[in-house]
Amino acid sequence: MRRLPVAVNSGAMPLLLISSSSVHGYGYLDHSEPEIRRILEGVRRVAFVPFALKDRDAYTEKVRERLTRMDVAEVVQVDGPAEIDSADAVFVGGGNTFRLLKELYERKLMTPIRERVRGGLPYIGSSAGTNLAGPTIKTTNDMPIVQPPSFEAFGFVPFQINPHYLDPEPGSTHQGETREERIREFLEENDTPVVALREGTMLRVEEQATTLIGIRNARLFRSGAYPLEIEPGSRIEEFLQAPG
Amino acid sequence: MRRLPVAVNSGAMPLLLISSSSVHGYGYLDHSEPEIRRILEGVRRVAFVPFALKDRDAYTEKVRERLTRMDVAEVVQVDGPAEIDSADAVFVGGGNTFRLLKELYERKLMTPIRERVRGGLPYIGSSAGTNLAGPTIKTTNDMPIVQPPSFEAFGFVPFQINPHYLDPEPGSTHQGETREERIREFLEENDTPVVALREGTMLRVEEQATTLIGIRNARLFRSGAYPLEIEPGSRIEEFLQAPG
Numbered sequence: 001m002r003r004l005p006v007a008v009n010s011g012a013m014p015l016l017l018i019s020s021s022s023v024h025g026y027g028y029l030d031h032s033e034p035e036i037r038r039i040l041e042g043v044r045r046v047a048f049v050p051f052a053l054k055d056r057d058a059y060t061e062k063v064r065e066r067l068t069r070m071d072v073a074e075v076v077q078v079d080g081p082a083e084i085d086s087a088d089a090v091f092v093g094g095g096n097t098f099r100l101l102k103e104l105y106e107r108k109l110m111t112p113i114r115e116r117v118r119g120g121l122p123y124i125g126s127s128a129g130t131n132l133a134g135p136t137i138k139t140t141n142d143m144p145i146v147q148p149p150s151f152e153a154f155g156f157v158p159f160q161i162n163p164h165y166l167d168p169e170p171g172s173t174h175q176g177e178t179r180e181e182r183i184r185e186f187l188e189e190n191d192t193p194v195v196a197l198r199e200g201t202m203l204r205v206e207e208q209a210t211t212l213i214g215i216r217n218a219r220l221f222r223s224g225a226y227p228l229e230i231e232p233g234s235r236i237e238e239f240l241q242a243p244g
Numbered sequence: 245m246r247r248l249p250v251a252v253n254s255g256a257m258p259l260l261l262i263s264s265s266s267v268h269g270y271g272y273l274d275h276s277e278p279e280i281r282r283i284l285e286g287v288r289r290v291a292f293v294p295f296a297l298k299d300r301d302a303y304t305e306k307v308r309e310r311l312t313r314m315d316v317a318e319v320v321q322v323d324g325p326a327e328i329d330s331a332d333a334v335f336v337g338g339g340n341t342f343r344l345l346k347e348l349y350e351r352k353l354m355t356p357i358r359e360r361v362r363g364g365l366p367y368i369g370s371s372a373g374t375n376l377a378g379p380t381i382k383t384t385n386d387m388p389i390v391q392p393p394s395f396e397a398f399g400f401v402p403f404q405i406n407p408h409y410l411d412p413e414p415g416s417t418h419q420g421e422t423r424e425e426r427i428r429e430f431l432e433e434n435d436t437p438v439v440a441l442r443e444g445t446m447l448r449v450e451e452q453a454t455t456l457i458g459i460r461n462a463r464l465f466r467s468g469a470y471p472l473e474i475e476p477g478s479r480i481e482e483f484l485q486a487p488g
Binding site: 020021022023024025054095096099137138139140141142143144145146147150151164166173174175176177182183185186188189190199 | 264265266298343381382383388410418429430432433443
């Protein structure tokens, strides 16, 4: 019954997909600084996509300050395709995934970003920006505060991502679904595997290989199979087709 | 700046909007039994809408067993408009709100249910079914596992509902948004007030009056105003236009 999706990775596409921009006890983007420096090596101008938060200028300023401390020369706030065309890398910041995706569709930015990244433009996503790297936003944790024209996202990787993954709380008396239950509901309706990224972890995609980076395991959910725990340093592709 | 939505309640429409079908320590629908008995007084046939869960037959069976113990003669699983036409009341069960709404649109059930309830058919919603009583599903907690054609819901009440409301956890180190932060994001993009229903509470709507029932307060969020705590027994309408 399980149909595995066709891999859509191109060879060149470098991606860094961060679960959360902050981790308890560390400053903004601190825990991912070595990976950000790695993917941005030789990059002069970063195009920043701020649409997941309401106050875009303040958000861009925060990212500009932080990336400048990582020796990035220029951070440009994305308004339309021109900023994508002239960038050496793109960074899609976190916030609300529905707000982010709606704005990208309305500004006709989905195709330019997708094409440039497929052509080799380095892509950094954090949280909502990481959600967009999968085929759809159907495994976001966010509230659907606005309605985008479609749930379809960039599809840079052939699996869904669930950022900020939270393990079930032992002894909780709350009757709402756990995160695991929500992802199982997704798999009742969809065949795409889901890589759940705990805070403090990220995925590095280089040369068709997706590597888990960080301080904790990822958890892989597939239709009709038990979830798998994936350790840091592992290649995600080796687990996508593992026996259930 | 704040525009209050036009009230859409008709006079006759009796609604019972339950935050969660279960409460810790009680069986299925136990805590709401007195209110369910009240709204179903004199009702012979209940049309049950099971689409929020995957296994519809098992879900209907569970509800049938429970409502029979409340002296309901007949529980019919809704398939299309015919079951709505012939019912004395409708019960929309909880589960995933996106799956529920998509199915209702696809089966062309939105208009028949809306019209019959506006005409006086008693409506019981639980969790996802409660979300649908507001103007949109934009304050659901659920994962968007499928894409409905629209986020527009029944609009029986002029405010959004957030069921299973959870207070922020003191001392949490998780960086994901709290429920309150998610609702504030909704209010950054929308003017409609949000009534957050903690588990163990429900709203009874009768004769244009919405009363909070249950063991805990509700929390009202409005654009540009501090949240208000509303005590059981209060009329929600008195708070919707209160000074911020």
